Amino acid sequence: xxxxxxxxxxxxxxxxxxxxxxxxxxxxxxxxxxxxxxxxxxxxxxxxxxxxxxxxxxxxxxxxxxxxxxxxxxxxxxxxxxxxxxxxxxxxxxxxxxxxxxxxxxxxxxxxxxxxxxxxxxxxxxxxxxxxxxxxxxxxxxxxxxxxxxxxxxxxxxxxxxxxxxxxxxxxxxxxxxxxxxxxxxxxxxxxxxxxxxxxxxxxxxxxxxxxxxxxxxxxxxxxxxxxxxxxxxxxxxxxxxxxxxxxxxxxxxxxxxxxxxxxxxxxxxxxxxxxxxxxxxxxxxxxxxxxxxxxxxxx
Numbered sequence: 542x543x544x545x546x547x548x549x550x551x552x553x554x555x556x557x558x559x560x561x562x563x564x565x566x567x568x569x570x571x572x573x574x575x576x577x578x579x580x581x582x583x584x585x586x587x588x589x590x591x592x593x594x595x596x597x598x599x600x601x602x603x604x605x606x607x608x609x610x611x612x613x614x615x616x617x618x619x620x621x622x623x624x625x626x627x628x629x630x631x632x633x634x635x636x637x638x639x640x641x642x643x644x645x646x647x648x649x650x651x652x653x654x655x656x657x658x659x660x661x662x663x664x665x666x667x668x669x670x671x672x673x674x675x676x677x678x679x680x681x682x683x684x685x686x687x688x689x690x691x692x693x694x695x696x697x698x699x700x701x702x703x704x705x706x707x708x709x710x711x712x713x714x715x716x717x718x719x720x721x722x723x724x725x726x727x728x729x730x731x732x733x734x735x736x737x738x739x740x741x742x743x744x745x746x747x748x749x750x751x752x753x754x755x756x757x758x759x760x761x762x763x764x765x766x767x768x769x770x771x772x773x774x775x776x777x778x779x780x781x782x783x784x785x786x787x788x789x790x791x792x793x794x795x796x797x798x799x800x801x802x803x804x805x806x807x808x809x810x811x812x813x814x815x816x817x818x819x820x821x822x823x824x825x826x827x828x829x830x831x832x833x834x835x836x837x838x839x840x841x
């Protein structure tokens with residue numbers, strides 16, 4: 542037999558739901574409304590256990606609050622472009638870093654931890670971090686940068702949750718180019734000027750050497766040869782060229798890919814290359830005449 546308390550609770554619940562259904566004018570829904578709470582109320586022990594789905598609303602995740610006063614002065618998504626062989630400097634300026642907090646550099650493509658504070662954790666000795674107390678700057682240096690060093694790097698502060706800024710490193714290769722190459726034809730006794738232009742450089746070369754075959758001619762005792770260097774450009778001048786000046790000339794900047802040109806000295810009115818081309822054309826015409834003759838003989 543049910544206890545008096547259980548009977549009273551049943552009666553109160555039934556009365557409450559009947560009143561709601563009458564007020565709403567939906568008596569037909571009364572059995573469905575009452576069934577759920579009554580079954581929950583009668584669950585096992587006879588005590589009422591509220592359905593959590595009825596008590597809890599839509600779940601909203603609170604925005605995490607960072608427990609730090611530190612802030613970055615370096616702009617996010619910075620792009621640094623350097624030339625192959627030079628040193629890349631990736632800056633990270635953070636102010637008000639607490640004693641228990643550290644600044645780290647991470648390579649994003651493989652999540653490689655490069656530095657923590659002033660210590661370097663990479664086996665690559667080209668990586669080094671410097672810290673300036675005056676500017677609160679943790680700068681990551683990549684010496685002798687190579688194309689495989691290009692990518693995304695993150696300067697991260699060990700707050701909770703961590704915060705950081707992204708720097709993208711681009712490594713480009715400078716190349717040299719000699720105008721008019723790869724073949725140059727010069728009449729004997731005239732003057733020639735070979736101009737080497739360095740392209741895609743971020744830093745001008747410290748020197749540009751010119752080679753005639755294997756011999757460097759920048760400081761040649763031959764007074765007919767002079768080298769003039771300008772920003773991003775070098776010029777080799779040879780006056781009154783002779784047969785001995787023919788051959789391969791190479792422009793070799795200190796920090797760019799080399800370029801070469803072959804210099805041909807013409808002793809007559811027609812360059813040797815043009816003579817070869819004329820001979821080839823004559824051979825072609827003779828071959829075609831022979832073919833037509835054979836076709837005519839077969840037709841007969």
